[in-house]
Amino acid sequence: MGPDPRGTKRLRPVDLAREHGLSTQAVRNYEEAGILPAAGRTASGHRIYTPLHALALSAFLALVPGHGHQTAASIMRAVNRGAVEEAFRLIDESHARLLDDRRTLQAVENALRDLETGAAARTAAASEPGGTLIGPLAGRLGIRPATLRKWERAGLVRPRRDPRTGYRVYDETDVRDARLTHQLRRGGYLLEQIAPLIAQVRAAGGLEPLEAALRDWRARLSARGRAMLTGAARLEAYLRERG
Template structure:
């Protein structure tokens, strides 16, 4: 097959095919006496495996997996796959923790205006040192007053501090709370996060199914290379 023949099946450019070969996604092609690349059904199967791996593992990891396979480092490829599955499992556990936390939490009051570390600590019944510890752990991110250097907690910071306080009382550790707060922060609050949980679950399911599809295609390619 010519590069264009391999590219046409997947709507790719011939340059993309050459780039994939250079990156190790495809095994090295034979050359004609005039220097033209000649691809075989083995290359077509490698490309199908790579394209099947990408949705579940991402472009970079899929490239590394195929490059490892094509240089004969099968164990390296399997380790990369295991790491992706481990990350997916971590993501699932984070989602479950968020769902459990939202079920168990008392409503967090809507906060308005800025406050400082002393007043906030008193409102929560904490020591200022505890809030500083939470800041170091990434649970709260107060800004600093440019003139005094004092910590200034916005309404969102107070919300995060209240949420962290409730989670700590619920028995969560700081390293468990940090990713939950990050999810709340990125969603813009608890209510928006609640509405995105179903979509989050759907995306994890899609990714898991994609990993199965990629594994099947890679296994077919591995059987072809024996």
Template sequence: MQLRPVDLARGHGLSTQAVRNYEAAGILPPAARTPHGYRTYTPLHAQALRAFLALVPGHGHQTATSIMQAVNRDATGDALRLIDDSHAQLIEDRRTLHAVEAAVGDLVPVPQERGSTFVGPLSRRLGIRPATLRKWERAGLVHPQRDPQTGYRVYSAADVRDVLLAHQLRRGGYLLEQIAPLLAQIRAAGGVAPLESMLHDWRARLSSRSRAMLSGAAALDAYLRTRTDDRDAPGAGTGRP
């Protein structure tokens, strides 16, 4: 059965140029050509396209491309290693999420600050040395500005909030490298209160990615089976003469 580029394109809401680009990139196996030079595809190409489009949501465009390129050059082991790497990254992302959720659970409400303060009064308030605050700054936990006249560090209300949160988490045994990404999330969310919604969205995205990886694995397995069957059937394959 021969298919035209437009047949593949229409079935997946793509342009015929996109189909040709996928072939040129190695995402699809090479197409046969008619005596007049027109491309002809087969159900194997349709299966490859379905596999690629199913892989993209879970693995991303670049990794999905690399997976298909490896399969099409008969380097299935390379493709499987790429998939393993994606799963390992997903596991690491889940660990990060769980660490942030645990840290947020350990936080107590921080009073709303007004105005700004210098390093001395802030360090005395917390019972820590100014050198500790400077260490936290180097670790990326806080980002105080400098007074243009004196050059002293000036902590805004948001900076003080971050320092108080960092102080809570340090007392709870969290490391600086664990606290820095949490505070970055809090700053991005605009405070602690909106962070729960952000964490909910984060969890949902990870779950969606996991489901997408399952769908991608099923589609890729079907393509691998089709390639094997196609290779074992005399006269079948990509349609190449």
């Protein structure tokens, strides 16, 4: 038999599965992946789960919305092999990513305020009166020129070509679109999600269409933060029961 988890009540895989809305195969898979502690076995080889396994499964499922499946699985594996400090480190890193995403959102909002007042455009125009080339713009954004070319193919930026050299030249509108694309990409938006926003900004001559996207982004960050609290409570219950 495997380790003897705490708790005397015997549970079948189907009991855990029904309680959490899963298939019995999913429960077995979680055990094999180390997300659940190893189950005992009957003489005939059937798995024996206990309330401790139910707590582990509840903790994992609560961790997923806030930390993602991969990180949640790594946290549970660390706990189950007794590496609690590693689990705490993984949690800390996940919280740090959420904080970074919040800072990114704030940066987007700041960028939009700058663009709305025309400050960013005036700064770009003053520093690059004839427009800027792909290298300097990529350097300013901290990305590769290839990324700007990819955004161009997606229609997110539309630089003109210098008729003499054939080089791409980005005017202040292109710089605005590139900055918005860059910030939204950092926020987790896909290119196909960004494209209609950029198109609306161009058509409307303003940034109002992004307000709904920013509200949605803010709501998703808040949901992640709250989910992390729920996950922490369930994990603490599991840790307390493990002793």
